[in-house]
Amino acid sequence: MPSNATYLLIVSMDVDEEKEALFNEVYDTEHVPSLMTVPGVISIRRTSTVPLTFSMGGQLQTIVAEGEPKYTAIYEIESPDVLVSDAWAEQVEKGRWPDEVRPYTTNRRHVLHKVITSAG
Numbered sequence: 571m572p573s574n575a576t577y578l579l580i581v582s583m584d585v586d587e588e589k590e591a592l593f594n595e596v597y598d599t600e601h602v603p604s605l606m607t608v609p610g611v612i613s614i615r616r617t618s619t620v621p622l623t624f625s626m627g628g629q630l631q632t633i634v635a636e637g638e639p640k641y642t643a644i645y646e647i648e649s650p651d652v653l654v655s656d657a658w659a660e661q662v663e664k665g666r667w668p669d670e671v672r673p674y675t676t677n678r679r680h681v682l683h684k685v686i687t688s689a690g
Contacts, residue, residue, distance in 0.1 A: 575612045575646030578683040579653065582639035589674040592666075597643070600665035605645070608661050610652035615644045639677045650682060 585593040602614050618641050623632045652658055 573612060573646050573688065575648065576685050577647045577650060577652075578685060579645040579647055580642060580679070580681045580683060581645065582642040582677075582679040583675040584639050584677040585641065585671070586674040586676075589671065593641075593671050593674070596666050596671050597641075601667045601671075602643075604661040604664045605658070608652060608655065608657045610648040610655070612646040612648065614646070617642045617644070637677075639679060653682075 597616060602616070605611055606614060619635050619638055621632055621634050623630060625631075647653070
């Protein structure tokens with residue numbers, strides 16, 4: 571899926587098991603739609619970790635990503651300026667996310683990547 575994004579914000583986290591359904595509901599129905607209204611946000615994808623089996627050196631290897639957060643959101647953005655804009659600051663605090671979800675997240679990681687090559 572080609573993109574013109576020049577930056578990727580990778581946000582990863584775990585969530586308390588008893589809040590997992592709420593976490594996914596709020597992320598998909600409130601948090602992502604709110605952040606998609608921010609100028610400079612191109613797309614948002616959510617993922618969850620799964621065991622990895624791959625071939626290397628003629629052998630199959632299986633890896634479980636121990637210690638890695640279960641959930642990741644990949645934000646394609648035009649510029650790091652998006653993340654300090656008034657629009658971002660307003661939308662990231664909307665809805666149930668700040669009070670009903672964020673306090674139950676752990677192992678949080680926020681990493682900004684600059685795209686250096688894109689193929690596809």
